[in-house]
Amino acid sequence: MNVLIEKFYIAFNQLDAExxxxxxxxxxxxxxxxxxxxxxxxxxxxxxxxCESQKGKDFKTTYSEVNxxxxxxxxxxxxxYTFSKTGRKVHNxxxxxxxxxxxxxxxxxxxxxxxxxxxxxxxxxGLLLGGTGFxxxxxxxxxxxxxxxxxxxx
Numbered sequence: 281m282n283v284l285i286e287k288f289y290i291a292f293n294q295l296d297a298e299x300x301x302x303x304x305x306x307x308x309x310x311x312x313x314x315x316x317x318x319x320x321x322x323x324x325x326x327x328x329x330x331c332e333s334q335k336g337k338d339f340k341t342t343y344s345e346v347n348x349x350x351x352x353x354x355x356x357x358x359x360x361y362t363f364s365k366t367g368r369k370v371h372n373x374x375x376x377x378x379x380x381x382x383x384x385x386x387x388x389x390x391x392x393x394x395x396x397x398x399x400x401x402x403x404x405x406g407l408l409l410g411g412t413g414f415x416x417x418x419x420x421x422x423x424x425x426x427x428x429x430x431x432x433x434x
Contacts (some may be wrong), residue, residue: 281348281380285355288385289343292357297324299329305384311376312390314344315427316420322427325389329430338355338362353378363401394419 291299301324302361304310310323318326322415343357359372372392379387398419409415 281353281378282288282346282352284380284383284385285346285348285353285378286343289341289355289357292327292331293341295331295335295339297328300324300327300331303385304387304388305380305381307386308384308388309386310388310390313392313394313416314419315423318427322431325431325434326427328434332430333364334361348378348380351380353380366402368401370397372397372400392421 283354288300291297291303293324294362304324306320308320308323310318310326315326339359339361341357341359343355344363346355347353355378357374357376359374360368361370362368363370374390374392377387377389394416395406395411398406398415400406402410406415
């Protein structure tokens with residue numbers, strides 16, 4: 281399964297969302313602090329939206345410590361980009377956990393320090409509010425709204 285995870289992250293660095301989505305099982309469950317829980321086609325569409333939004337920009341990812349067996353896996357990855365709403369540089373460090381079924385990713389959970397991310401992406405307001413449940417809820421609402429808007433154009 282290491283090859284599957286490497287395929288996923290190589291595609292991400294190339295902003296190839298179709299290859300990323302092809303690594304997911306049709307019953308995928310994705311979760312992270314920014315989007316909350318996404319299932320099925322919504323998870324693939326999230327990558328499509330993110331990749332499309334970063335084309336032609338200073339986006340870069342790296343990955344390391346891929347460790348898998350037949351059933352589960354993990355990896356560390358880092359994203360480097362400019363947050364479009366504020367123009368601030370972000371370097372986000374993420375820990376990924378995976379579960380596999382039928383040779384594909386059936387569950388993908390990314391964890392990262394939302395407070396640290398919000399401080400980089402938003403600045404002083406992120407420093408003050410980024411560690412709160414209120415901020416996380418508002419961020420989830422915003423990202424899911426953007427995803428719904430993106431999906432309506434597909």
